[in-house]
Every structure is written in C-alpha cells, then in structure tokens.
Amino acid sequence: MKRILLGGIIIVSMVFSACRDHSKQSSEKSDKAAQVFPEPVEVKVIKLKKGIFENRRYTNGIIKSGRKAVVSFPMNGILLEMRAYNGKWVKKGEIIALLDTIEATVAIERARMQLERTHLLFLDNLIARGFDVKNLHNIPLDVLENSKIISGFKEAEINLEEALNNYQKCFVRAPISGIIAAMDNEIHGQITLGRQLCTIVDNSNLQVYFKIFQSDVLFVRPTTMVDIISLSDKNACSRAIIDYISPMIDENGMCEVSAIVTHNNCHFLTDGMHVKVSINTVHSNALILPKQAVVFKEDKPVVFVVKNGQANWTEVSIGSENDHYYLVESGLEPGDVVVIENNAWLGHNATIKVVDTVAYSY
Known part of the structure; x- marks a missing residue:
C-alpha cells in the first residue's frame, strides 16, 4: 500500500513539473514574439x-545725437544774463547768454575815432602825391593801398572790424537748434575764454550704435530696418535704418553698426540712452x-x-x-x-x- 502511495506522489510531481516547464517555454516564446513584433x-x-x-537677433546699443554742440564762451567778461535753461528748446542763432557789453562798446568808439583820424592822414598822403581825392576811383589801386598802409588807415579798418566782432561775441548764440543741457554758470560771475556754457542736443537727429557677431554680418546690409526697444518699457519701441556697417571685425569677433532713427515714437529716445536693438532678417x-x-x-x-x-x-x-x-x-x-x-x-x-x-x- 505504501509503495502504491509513493508511486502516485512521484507521478503527480512529474506531471506538475512538466506542466510548469511547458508554461515557461510558452511565456518565453510570447516575450520573443513581442520583441520581434513591438507595438507601433x-x-x-x-x-x-x-x-x-524670419529670424530676430537681439543686441545692446546706445543712442547718440547726430547733431550735438558744446557751447563755450568766446571771450573774457562778466556774465550779465542767462536767457536759456536746462531742458529748454532753442533755435539756431537764438541768444542764450549775454556778457557785459561796456568794454566792447568803448572799444568800438575808440576804433571809430582811430579810423576817422587815419582817414584824414590817408587823404593828406594822396594830396601830397598830387592826386585828386575827390575822384578816388581814378587813382591806381596799388597807390590807394600803399597810402592806406602808410597812414595807418588800413590798420584802423581792421581794428574797427575786430571791435564790432567782439561786441557780437557778448551775445552768445545757439549754433544749432536743440535742447539745452549741462548749463551751470552764475550770473555776474567772471567768465574766461573757452569756459563751457552748455551743451545743445538735437534729438530730432538720432542714431543708434551697436555691435553684431561676425556670423550675422551676412544677414544685414545698409537699408536693413531694426527695432529699438527701451530697457525699462518693452512697449516703448522705435525704428531705425542701418546706414553703416564697419568693414572690420574686432578682436572679439564683433562688427560695429550704426542706424539712423526714423521713428522716435513718444520721443522716449535721447542722447546717451542704452537700448535693446532687434534685428529682423528674412531668408527666402x-x-x-x-x-x-x-x-x-x-x-x-x-x-x-x-x-x-x-x-x-x-x-x-x-x-x-x-x-x-x-x-x-x-x-x-x-x-x-x-x-x-x-x-x-x-x-x-x-x-x-x-x-x-x-x-x-x-
């Protein structure tokens, strides 16, 4: 009886082992099939x-005025009056400062007196040489010039012209139209020749200067339009047109470019301002x-x-x-x-x- 029971257990174990091996082989075949035929x-x-x-490249730039003038006092004197102030817009030729004119006026009168005195000497010289001073146009030009020099009349003419010019220098005028900046002088103070009075900036003629990588040089050319964007307000934007591309590349592989501002929207651009420049290139x-x-x-x-x-x-x-x-x-x-x-x-x-x-x- 024990032998029969033991034999049955052995047979059952063999059957179970065979089934497990068959199941394992079936699973391996299924995995291989999945590897050969994966889900797409x-x-x-x-x-x-x-x-x-279309491609946009960004770089940093600086705004510079195409017209800017540093105004200095043309002579020594006392500052009598200031007719402009920082931020004021002035026209070309407008008086912006006035120096004391007393010395200049006296110099003009002295020069006129000298001219009258030497004019008489000039006529006396001609009469002594036998010429009719009532008809100067009949006297040879070289004789007239010689008599002017001998009498001092020629020098007196030059002195009067110089005195008149010095008088005009008392009225300091704007050499260009623009906005006054950096004006700082005291009225009634002593002024010396060459002392700076102010700077005049014409913001209607602005340019933006920036640099681009040498790899981008091929994609820009004169007449290429660029956008100028404020660093503080990205909605403040103006446009400029490239007018100059440097023919040289610097040691950092950069190329200098300048562009003329064509639209200064809201007038937010001013001389010396740092901005962002957007370059839009198109490849067809x-x-x-x-x-x-x-x-x-x-x-x-x-x-x-x-x-x-x-x-x-x-x-x-x-x-x-x-x-x-x-x-x-x-x-x-x-x-x-x-x-x-x-x-x-x-x-x-x-x-x-x-x-x-x-x-x-x-």
Missing part, C-alpha cells in the same frame, strides 16, 4: 518644404524645420525621418533659429517627412504609426 508608436509628422524664414526659399522635431543626442541635433513605417535616426546641421523653427543647413531635403511628436524616446528604425500630418503655421 503613434506619432505626428510634418512634410518639410521651403519657405520664408529656406528649408524650415519645426523645433519640436529636433532631439539632441549627445549634444548633436537629431531628426527622425519616416521611411517605410519606421523612424530613421538622422543627424542634421541647423543654423539660425526663431521662436518656432530652425533653418536647415544640411542633412534634410524638401519632401522629407519627420516626426514632431512622441520622438523623445524613439530609437533608430522604431516602428511607428502616423496619426496626423501637421501643416506649417507661419
């Missing part, structure tokens, strides 16, 4: 084509790649190109970029279909299922 990844794609690519007939199509593998840009239901790993060379697109330099061709969604974890030759073909949104 659902993706969205886009068909590449050429179009217009460019191959454009959506940014979401690019995956970086080991710091290299990679795109998955769809071929025969599979995603092929393709390295690309990309250039400029804007908010939504890259400019393709090499690696792709118009008509290529690339994955733009669910591409982060794709492997080379992964099986995919296209669920949507997206159109360009520019």
